[in-house]
Amino acid sequence: MDLKSNHTPILTDAAPMTKSRLGVHSSRLPYSPTGAAFPTSPLLTIPRKKTGILDDVRCSSWLDAMKSSSPTAMKITKDINHGFASSDADSAYSTWLLKYPSALSSFEQIANHAKGKRIALFLDYDGTLSPIVDNPDCAFMSENMRAAVKKVAELFPTAIISGRSCDKVHEFVGLTELYYAGSHGMDIIGPVRQSVSDDHPNCIRSTDNQGKEVNLFQPAAEFLPMIDKVLDSLIECTKDIKGAKVENNKFCVSVHYRNVEEKNWKTVGQRVFDILKDYPRLRLTHGRKVLEVRPVIDWDKGKAVTFLLESLGLSNCDDVVPIYVGDDRTDEDAFKVLREGNKGYGILVASAPKESKAVYSLRDPSEVMEFLKTLVAWKSGHLNSFV
Numbered sequence: 001m002d003l004k005s006n007h008t009p010i011l012t013d014a015a016p017m018t019k020s021r022l023g024v025h026s027s028r029l030p031y032s033p034t035g036a037a038f039p040t041s042p043l044l045t046i047p048r049k050k051t052g053i054l055d056d057v058r059c060s061s062w063l064d065a066m067k068s069s070s071p072t073a074m075k076i077t078k079d080i081n082h083g084f085a086s087s088d089a090d091s092a093y094s095t096w097l098l099k100y101p102s103a104l105s106s107f108e109q110i111a112n113h114a115k116g117k118r119i120a121l122f123l124d125y126d127g128t129l130s131p132i133v134d135n136p137d138c139a140f141m142s143e144n145m146r147a148a149v150k151k152v153a154e155l156f157p158t159a160i161i162s163g164r165s166c167d168k169v170h171e172f173v174g175l176t177e178l179y180y181a182g183s184h185g186m187d188i189i190g191p192v193r194q195s196v197s198d199d200h201p202n203c204i205r206s207t208d209n210q211g212k213e214v215n216l217f218q219p220a221a222e223f224l225p226m227i228d229k230v231l232d233s234l235i236e237c238t239k240d241i242k243g244a245k246v247e248n249n250k251f252c253v254s255v256h257y258r259n260v261e262e263k264n265w266k267t268v269g270q271r272v273f274d275i276l277k278d279y280p281r282l283r284l285t286h287g288r289k290v291l292e293v294r295p296v297i298d299w300d301k302g303k304a305v306t307f308l309l310e311s312l313g314l315s316n317c318d319d320v321v322p323i324y325v326g327d328d329r330t331d332e333d334a335f336k337v338l339r340e341g342n343k344g345y346g347i348l349v350a351s352a353p354k355e356s357k358a359v360y361s362l363r364d365p366s367e368v369m370e371f372l373k374t375l376v377a378w379k380s381g382h383l384n385s386f387v
């Protein structure tokens, strides 16, 4: 990976002195308070000037997107409205499985391909390791899942790549055996690797809570002051909408509408949309009943996977099989990288059919746990038929 490419912003000055949970002083993180000139991304979607009708059209397309952001819920609603029997949904899922076979039923195939090779594992958090719940602050993973992740991370290099802040996801997972990438990959705590850290101004050497040397990579560091400002505005502008919740994910902000009455979703979308008109360097994406505000930089979970493989010394190796497990739209960037590089597998976690760049599927976090346990058993030689 070319870490000097134009796609990655070059950052300079030191950040204010604060200490994160991971024991890393943000004063050691490079960032520029004034901000450098950035290329305008083709992903920018917010109209910058009020244009009346055009604004309304764009906003209502966001409303459609907000309504369709929870495929499972939509499917159930549709089934009820049309009086479909649940067996119809089951048969649609079974048909979909032909295109995205279960990673559990296809484990032998995966194992055969990975035989004699090195697996690197990438896991999303929400909806993958923990079930989706109404309160984002309570998305805890089970003790059994934690044990499964711990075991798998002892056998394979493993990283969690989440939209949450690094601190938050680290707090939820609570394991030291793996690497973390928060803010959709814009805050990476990865392994120390000379070639990466020496080459890149956004990458600095630090130590984590356990005193282990790590590399911090924060390609959007200069956006911190802007993100803090927009966070305040979003909290302020949504405070009268019952159920709306704004979450600080450090380099991104999530505006949750899961607990907002559907008739008020438009208001949520409109308010966020209006605030973002003043921030041409921020863009809006959406996840599962959440609008996500993030910097316009060419960086996503796919780039984070590439970066971590490089940091682990596992890129451009024919004997490496990266596996990425995730449930969200943002995970598609990682699936795409694996699919297009013709390396490894994306595994989509979904209980209802949806299009994806993944190769395999798993139904829910409990199947993810089963898959992790199967990987461990296989690697430990306890799956006799596959060794």
Ligand SMILES: O=P(O)(O)OC[C@H]1O[C@H](O[C@H]2O[C@H](CO)[C@@H](O)[C@H](O)[C@H]2O)[C@H](O)[C@@H](O)[C@@H]1O
Pocket (backbone or CB within 6 Å): 124, 125, 126, 127, 131, 132, 133, 134, 135, 136, 137, 139, 161, 162, 163, 164, 247, 249, 254, 256, 258, 287, 288, 289, 290, 292, 328, 330
């Ligand atoms: O990349 P991820 O680890 O999947 O994080 C994506 C977002 O996940 C969280 O929101 C989602 O899960 C919540 C808890 O189950 C749920 O209440 C919410 O509706 C979902 O959108 C997290 O709160 C967001 O900040 C992440 O961006």
